Structure formats: structure tokens, C-alpha cells
Amino acid sequence: xxxxxxxxxxxxxxxxxxxxxxxxxxxxxxxxxxxxxxxxxxxxxxxxxxxxxxxxxxxxxxxxxxxxxxxxxxxxxxxxxxxxxxxxxxxxxxxxxxxxxxxxxxxxxxxxxxxxxxxxxxxxxxxxxxxxxxxxxxxxxxxxxxxxxxxxxxxxxxxxxxxxxxxxxxxxxxxxxxxxxxxxxxxxxxxxxxxxxxxxxxxxxxxxxxxxxxxxxxxxxxxxxxxxxxxxxxxxxxxxxxxxxxxxxxxxxxxxxxxxxxxxxxxxxxxxxxxxxxxxxxxxxxxxxxxxxxxxxxxxxxxxxxxxxxxxxxxxxxxxxxxxxxxxxxxxxxxxxxxxxxxxxxxxxxxxxxxxxxxxx
Ligand SMILES: NC(=O)c1ccc[n+]([C@@H]2O[C@H](COP(=O)([O-])OP(=O)(O)OC[C@H]3O[C@@H](n4cnc5c(N)ncnc54)[C@H](O)[C@@H]3O)[C@@H](O)[C@H]2O)c1
Ligand SMILES: [Zn+2]
Ligand SMILES: [Zn+2]
Numbered sequence: 001x002x003x004x005x006x007x008x009x010x011x012x013x014x015x016x017x018x019x020x021x022x023x024x025x026x027x028x029x030x031x032x033x034x035x036x037x038x039x040x041x042x043x044x045x046x047x048x049x050x051x052x053x054x055x056x057x058x059x060x061x062x063x064x065x066x067x068x069x070x071x072x073x074x075x076x077x078x079x080x081x082x083x084x085x086x087x088x089x090x091x092x093x094x095x096x097x098x099x100x101x102x103x104x105x106x107x108x109x110x111x112x113x114x115x116x117x118x119x120x121x122x123x124x125x126x127x128x129x130x131x132x133x134x135x136x137x138x139x140x141x142x143x144x145x146x147x148x149x150x151x152x153x154x155x156x157x158x159x160x161x162x163x164x165x166x167x168x169x170x171x172x173x174x175x176x177x178x179x180x181x182x183x184x185x186x187x188x189x190x191x192x193x194x195x196x197x198x199x200x201x202x203x204x205x206x207x208x209x210x211x212x213x214x215x216x217x218x219x220x221x222x223x224x225x226x227x228x229x230x231x232x233x234x235x236x237x238x239x240x241x242x243x244x245x246x247x248x249x250x251x252x253x254x255x256x257x258x259x260x261x262x263x264x265x266x267x268x269x270x271x272x273x274x275x276x277x278x279x280x281x282x283x284x285x286x287x288x289x290x291x292x293x294x295x296x297x298x299x300x301x302x303x304x305x306x307x308x309x310x311x312x313x314x315x316x317x318x319x320x321x322x323x324x325x326x327x328x329x330x331x332x333x334x335x336x337x338x339x340x341x342x343x344x345x346x347x348x349x350x351x352x353x354x355x356x357x358x359x360x361x
Contacts, residue, residue, distance in 0.1 A: 077155065185251070
């Protein structure tokens, strides 16, 4: 529970109402601890609100369903989606975007689609977070925000597909649509960047360069298929140009959230057709500086939210590829913690100790 910005989260009992029409009660088994939770808890996010139950990288089992629920049934294993897929709105019907419009407005305000909350503490209503609120043993969510996955998939690893890992994989596979035999450069080797490295490998990229400041993280990138690694800094663009005959890469990915690095990712993309995919989230009020000539010369920039994935359709497919042995997820789970240790998870993340702490309920 986020009681007050800038203060540690508080673990306590609150009441959770039964699922309403189109809603599902999920028993959470695991949940990853992500920067977005910390960002909101710190008070840095101007659209944040408190009190609220944080958490959005959940995986669990459907316990009960409300009226009119057709997409999942009790016993189904699910991954929570902060980016839902209603299947009917103008964006869901287009193959060009995953930005479902169905419940956006209420979700951003901390409510379920009908504009109310299922969480309360005595008389006080409490808000949901990202439509998920998965730092909890149970949550009530809209059925359109649950991806039904292979029940054989370990839920601990599946939780990572709720956010960062899918974001990186999708950035390569869906947003950029990396082609076989190409060169990809990934800036940042956190959960998102490592996912983009793995996604580029799955897509058949011939050369995958990963850029990060941390040698340990670059070693993890090699484990995910990076063929070259580079310590980041002001020379990164020149180094990439030197590695690519002066041209730059067919695909670049930005997964640091730093606008200076975003600029490097644009400039490291190849003239003619280089595509820079920005997945990192910049701070409020920051701008990305781009010299227009770079665009005239054929470089393109794309943004990617949740890797451009349509969650209910695509997340189960990614999990299947994991189960088929195409992805190695274990190296991302660096710490296993209890819900009571959620603030430790924040501290570890702040210290860049490991890629993901995963809560087991
Ligand atoms: N678009 C989306 O839907 C989405 C989803 C989840 C996260 N994100 C964003 O993606 C970004 C990455 O998330 P994460 O969980 O992987 O974060 P992270 O902090 O674990 O990883 C960021 C990495 O960038 C590296 N880095 C920092 N400065 C660098 C530099 N100058 N050159 C090269 N590398 C540098 C760091 O060493 C770190 O390893 C964040 O901005 C996050 O908010 C976006
Ligand atoms: Zn996240
Ligand atoms: Zn939709």
C-alpha cells in the first residue's frame, strides 16, 4: 500500500470486493518489482495518486469471475496487463497499435472501468494502480487485462512478461520488426534492453551490439545473444559507426530513459533506413534533440509502449516461445522476496543490484 509519496510502502490488510460484471478475482502467485512502481511511490510521477495498492508485474491464478466473463475461467493461469486488449476499440481493430482505448481514462485515475474501486479500508475507498494492483495476495481486474497463459509455465518467470521483458521483446519483434541478417544496437541492458537483445536474436539479427555502463549487465546481454558489447558514454555513436563501416545500425533500441542516450540511438541508426525504437520513459519536461538532417537522410524514430504488443494475444505466444526453450528467463530473476520485503526490492533496484526482484506470495 502506498500511503504517502516518498515513504516506504506499508503492508496491511484491506478489503477487496467481489468481481463485478466483466471482472475477475485473481490470486497472485508472483509479482516483479519495477521502476514504474518506485517512480510512483517516490512522488516523482505527476499523475500519481495515494493511497493506492501498487504493483503491475503480476502472474497468478483466476479464483472467481464476475458476471459476463467469457475470456477466462477459474483455474486459468494469467499474466496481468497494464495495457489491456478489448479487441473492439478502433485501436484494437488496427494492426498498427496496441494502445487499447477501452478503459484508459478510468485506469489512469485509479478506478476499474465502471469508475469505482474494489479496494477499501473501513469506509475509505482505496485506488487501484495501472489497473493491476498486484503487490497483493489478490486483485480484481477487468477480464480484458488478463493474458491466459500455458499453465505449465512457472509463474515466477511469467510475471516478467507482464512488463519489462515483453516490452523489450515486443520492441524488436513487433515495433521494429527486426529482419534476419541485420544489425541491431540496444542501449541499456536492464529488463527492457535485455528483452530487446533477446527479441533481436529471435528475429534473426546477425549482429547485436549492447551498450550499457555496467560490465555485469553487459555479460547478461551476451547470455541473451549480444554478439558485441560496448561501455556507453559520449563516444558510443562513433564506436558504433566504426563497427559498422561508418554507416550505423539497421535497428537501434533505446532502453535507458535518458534523452541523451535517445539522441545517440537516433544518430547510431543507419542512413537510408535505420529505425530507432524508443522504449525508455524520459523524465517530465525533458525533450529529445534530433538534428532534422538525420531524418532527411532516411533514419526513422518509433516509440514503443509495451513493445507494441497486443497483450492478450501476444503475451501467451511469447510465453510459448519461452516454454519451447527459445528464451532464457532465469538470469533475470536476481532476488526472490516476500511481500513484506517489497521496500527491499525498491532498494535493490535503486542500487541496480540485479535485474528483477520477484515477490512470491
Ligand atoms: N515503453 C514501455 O512500455 C516501458 C515499459 C517498461 C519500462 N520502460 C522504460 O524503459 C526504460 C528501461 O527500463 P529497465 O527496467 O530496463 O531499466 P533499468 O534501469 O534496469 O535499465 C537501464 C539501463 O540503462 C543503462 N544506462 C544508463 N545510462 C546509460 C548510458 N549513458 N549508456 C548506456 N546505458 C546506460 C543502465 O546501466 C541500466 O542498465 C526505463 O526508462 C523504463 O521506464 C518502458
Ligand atoms: Zn513495469
Ligand atoms: Zn481496445
